[in-house]
Amino acid sequence: MENTEKNIILAPEKIPQMEKKDTDALIAEVIAMLKDANPDANTDKVQKAYDFSKSMHTGQLRKSGDPYIIHPVEVAYIAAQLALDAHTVTACLLHDVVEDTDCSYQDVEEMFGTTVAELVDGVTKLKQIQYSTREEQQVENLRKMFFAMSKDIRVIMIKLIDRLHNMRTLSFMPPDKQLRISKETLDVYAPLAHRLGMSKIKIELEDLALKYLDPVAYEEIRENINLKKSARDRYIDDIMDIFRDKLKEMNINGKVMGRAKHFYSIWRKMFTQGKTMDSLYDLFAVRVIVDSIQDCYAVLGLVHEMYTPVPMRFKDYIAMPKPNMYQSLHTTVIGPDGTPFEIQIRTWEMHRVAENGIAAHWKYKEGKSGKNELDSKLEWVRTLLDTQENIIDTDEFFNTLKFDLFADEVFVFTPNGRVVSLPARSTVIDFAFAIHSEVGYKMSGAKVNGKIVTNNYAYSTRNPRCRFVFYRQDRSF
Numbered sequence: 001m002e003n004t005e006k007n008i009i010l011a012p013e014k015i016p017q018m019e020k021k022d023t024d025a026l027i028a029e030v031i032a033m034l035k036d037a038n039p040d041a042n043t044d045k046v047q048k049a050y051d052f053s054k055s056m057h058t059g060q061l062r063k064s065g066d067p068y069i070i071h072p073v074e075v076a077y078i079a080a081q082l083a084l085d086a087h088t089v090t091a092c093l094l095h096d097v098v099e100d101t102d103c104s105y106q107d108v109e110e111m112f113g114t115t116v117a118e119l120v121d122g123v124t125k126l127k128q129i130q131y132s133t134r135e136e137q138q139v140e141n142l143r144k145m146f147f148a149m150s151k152d153i154r155v156i157m158i159k160l161i162d163r164l165h166n167m168r169t170l171s172f173m174p175p176d177k178q179l180r181i182s183k184e185t186l187d188v189y190a191p192l193a194h195r196l197g198m199s200k201i202k203i204e205l206e207d208l209a210l211k212y213l214d215p216v217a218y219e220e221i222r223e224n225i226n227l228k229k230s231a232r233d234r235y236i237d238d239i240m241d242i243f244r245d246k247l248k249e250m251n252i253n254g255k256v257m258g259r260a261k262h263f264y265s266i267w268r269k270m271f272t273q274g275k276t277m278d279s280l281y282d283l284f285a286v287r288v289i290v291d292s293i294q295d296c297y298a299v300l301g302l303v304h305e306m307y308t309p310v311p312m313r314f315k316d317y318i319a320m321p322k323p324n325m326y327q328s329l330h331t332t333v334i335g336p337d338g339t340p341f342e343i344q345i346r347t348w349e350m351h352r353v354a355e356n357g358i359a360a361h362w363k364y365k366e367g368k369s370g371k372n373e374l375d376s377k378l379e380w381v382r383t384l385l386d387t388q389e390n391i392i393d394t395d396e397f398f399n400t401l402k403f404d405l406f407a408d409e410v411f412v413f414t415p416n417g418r419v420v421s422l423p424a425r426s427t428v429i430d431f432a433f434a435i436h437s438e439v440g441y442k443m444s445g446a447k448v449n450g451k452i453v454t455n456n457y458a459y460s461t462r463n464p465r466c467r468f469v470f471y472r473q474d475r476s477f
Contacts, residue, residue: 008241023054023073033080034089041086045112046076049093052111054100063172071165072096078161082359088154093120093157098124122155123162156192157359163189164201167208182209197324197357206264217271219411221263231256232284239286239335246302247288253291254299259344261285285342289351293318296345300329303343307333310340318350325353 027050029352032043053072060068076092090112097103109117167185186209188350193202211218225232225296236258243256261283266308269275288299296318303309313332321327328346346354412420412431420434428448433440446453 001138023050023067023069026077030076030080030089033083034086034316037080037083038085045087046086046090048094049090049112049116050076053093053097056103057099058150060100062120062169064169068096068100071169075158075161075165078164079158082157083354084154084157084359087115087119088158090116091154094160095162119152119154119158122152123158135310137337140326153196153358156196157198160189160193160196160198160201160205164205167205170208172210178212182212185209186213193357195324195357197322197326197353198359199326199357200355203262203264207262210264210267214267214271217267218263221266221270225260225266235335235337235339236284236286236341239341242306243286243288246282246306247299250298250302252290252295252298254288254295257289259285259287275407284369287344288349289346292347294409296329296347299345300331303331303333303345308336309333313342318346324357326350328354328358427454427455428453428457 014052027047031043031046031373034043034046050073054069057068057072062068062071072095075095076089079089079092094108094112094116094167098108105121108120127419163185166181170181173181185205190202190209192203193199193205239254240258247256248252266283290296290299312334313330315330318327318329327350328344330342330344332340333344349452412422414420414435420431422430422434428446429443432443432446446455446457448457
């Protein structure tokens with residue numbers, strides 16, 4: 001694993017900072033969180049893994065001069081915060097022992113069982129990717145990661161948490177490694193976190209990477225936001241107070257909070273779309289969390305009654321969830337002084353999934369056999385693995401990977417009302433294969449919104465909803 005140091009948060013103030021603690025006290029907190037989430041969790045194995053890892057890493061230091069054991073313990077702490085299971089937390093504590101000590105896979109398996117050993121082995125195989133070279137090993141390293149994901153999604157959860165802690169401690173690394181690791185984080189790990197719906201991790205990874213990749217822009221954004229912070233906070237506080245009073249009048253139980261746009265998202269819009277800070281509609285937002293879907297739409301009606309909505313800025317991700325399981329209502333309205341701001345409305349369950357993504361769903365899979373809804377949501381991992389399997393050229397591999405990870409989605413309706421999510425710029429042929437391979441192989445024509453189109457008709461996010469009708473042997477699909 002990467003050797004980077006000390007928990008220094010470089011992202012916006014909204015990201016919580018975990019103060020440095022004694023590892024014995026920290027592991028006690030980890031065990032307490034595990035018991036709180038699942039009273040039957042095998043915390044004895046977690047304690048055993050901590051003792052073993054501490055022993056194996058004795059004498060090893062991080063670049064900061066801190067004992068190495070701080071890193072696996074804080075990785076385990078983050079995993080416990082995400083309510084991951086005891087096996088995953090145990091593997092977090094052991095994730096570097098095979099790679100960095102004399103411990104073998106067989107030792108881990110004998111002491112902690114096959115499940116933990118396989119998780120540790122899966123993470124151990126994820127070697128660093130040398131972006132400074134164009135060797136085939138780059139491709140093989142990423143391919144190993146996707147293969148490990150396809151067998152057990154917890155492998156990539158551990159890897160993402162490991163990368164998060166290493167990004168938090170990147171200040172102790174040399175500048176060249178800071179740039180390489182930050183680029184790798186932005187190119188691979190942040191989009192992976194996004195595809196898995198783990199927005200808290202994604203946001204922090206992006207902001208931390210931006211700090212090193214474009215420090216001038218980062219400081220410019222930080223200073224600009226801080227300059228107007230007091231006025232912005234007062235403005236949002238007044239709006240939130242109004243919403244709280246309105247929810248009481250409607251007898252809706254809900255929580256109202258503010259949400260600041262994170263630095264990397266601001267940077268992307270400013271420096272890639274040529275926008276100014278003042279032109280960003282969602283620079284700050286109000287989030288309303290309620291108990292039911294019915295309440296979500298009731299609050300939406302209230303919002304549009306109170307404020308004028310901005311045209312084309314309403315998105316219903318409850319009716320049509322994003323591929324990464326995200327659900328919420330988004331609308332942008334004109335505030336009391338003419339300033340546009342965004343409002344997000346969701347239930348508590350939607351909020352939990354929006355924050356933690358696949359981690360929020362994992363516990364429902366524990367102890368269950370056979371294919372379930374979670375497995376179907378991870379089909380893209382297997383598809384991605386199949387797509388990359390025979391690609392050797394490094395440039396082609398990374399271009400394909402970035403398209404698969406970063407692509408915006410479009411929503412396509414079948415004639416019977418089914419919604420299919422596809423990457424932006426997909427063609428009607430892509431949609432046909434998404435319905436069924438037989439439809440893709442035998443289609444002879446297509447209609448989009450009632451009009452006949454060519455088979456290379458591509459779809460963009462500017463018009464992300466349509467109805468497709470395919471024809472095959474005079475039959476409509």
